[in-house]
Amino acid sequence: MLMTSEGNERTSSKKNVRRGVPQSVFVASLTLAVIVAFVAGTRSDELYRIVAPVFGVKVAQRDLDVSILKETYRELVSNYDGELDASKLSDGAARGMVEAAGDKHTVFMDGKEAAEFQESLNGDLTGIGAEIGVQNNQPTVLRVINDSPAAKAGLQKGDVFVSVNGESMNGKTAADVAGKVRGDAGTTVKLAMRRGETKQEYAITRAQVNDPSVRWDVVNSVGVMTISRFDEQTGMLARRAAQEFIDKQVKGVVLDLRDNGGGYLTAAQALASVWLNDQVVVTEKTGGKVVDTVKTERHALLGDMKTVVLTNGNTASASEIVAGALQEYGKATLIGEKTYGKGTVQKIVNLSDGRILKVTTARWYTPKGKNITKEGITPDTTIHITKDDANAGKDTQMEAAQSVLAS
DSSP states (O other), X not given: OEEEOSOOOOOOOOSSOOOSOOHHHHHHHHHHHHHHHHTTTSOHHHHHXXXXXXXXXXXXXXXXXXXXXXXXXXXXXXXXXXXXXXXXXXXXXXXXXXXXXXXXXXXXXXXXXXXXXXXXXXXXXXXOOEEEEEETTEXXXXXXXXXXXXXXXXXXXXXXXXXETTEEOTTOOHHHHHHHHOOOTTOEEEEEEEETTEEEEEEEEOEEEEOOSEEEEEETTEEEEEEOOBOTTHHHHHHHHHHHHHHTTOSEEXXXXXXXXXXXXXXXXXXXXXXXXXXXXXXXXXXXXXXXXXXXXXXXXXXXXXXXXXXXTTOXXXXXXHHHHHXXXXXXXXXXXXXXXXXXXXXXXXXXXXXXXXXXXXXXXXXXXXXXXXXXXXXXXXXXXXXXXXHTTOOHHHHHHHHHHHO
């Protein structure tokens, strides 16, 4: 997922700016007044269709024929044996229309989905604060978020889920277990966990948990920076991690972008700026024409640091922008698996009553002009984590990165 946001303001540092109405604005206003006078009395949608192009807004040249929708609704109400929720029907109609566009990254979200989406972007999660995976064919705690309900209850990395609310978790996937563990804040989930040979039961009250987008540590004189998503805090946290790596005189850095589905374009720009100094990181095109060229900032803290980027099949969008730029500029070696291959940009449009439309507006290209849609980015060294490795808790990709940086 790669997104841009509306309404960003740019300020100027120039002084003695002449105050007044710019000529271009005056001309546009005059043009608008003339157009409005000319079309006075016409329908509002016709007026919008005429005026909008003056301000660079793309509009449909034909109205959407909603007669079949109305006809279907009338017949449904007349014949359906049951209760109908008009709001759900409206959401369903909107969802179907958006899906008919044929782009899986252009989606409609109802109020609940939109709220969950916004929470995921901010790292605000509702649950117990434990990352779940499968090891030795058993659902297991992979990480406990600091200061979370799970941490306060005493859960630890490596604990195995035996049951959730009395239901056996034997043979369940990580997603299955996570679905059972999640719930509304303030509610309680009962867990039976196994640690070694000991079984322990917990009653944990779910709460809202914030998981920062950047985590970092120094392991064997190597800095490890893990980015889980690209949000408004990513750039600031990445620079804090980079400065700590410099202060501790690490001999190299691992940038872990595995399972990172993306986020804000500005956050990808900020992260790339830790390694790239005033260089093009990505170019956006709409209809084959360049609409934006995004460059990094001028203060690359790790510009000369030996770096390895870890990727896998879930490394997508904003993650691919950073990985591709660092690879093409020769700033990092990529290790792991081919990335997802999402080379499009989405805009978030806020609709009525908390609904959201996420719509594809452009394609993005690497510094060398490549769009990676469906192809992904191929790492310099391909290493797959086998099922046996995962069950044993062995991270062969991280081990390879450490080995490269140690040499």
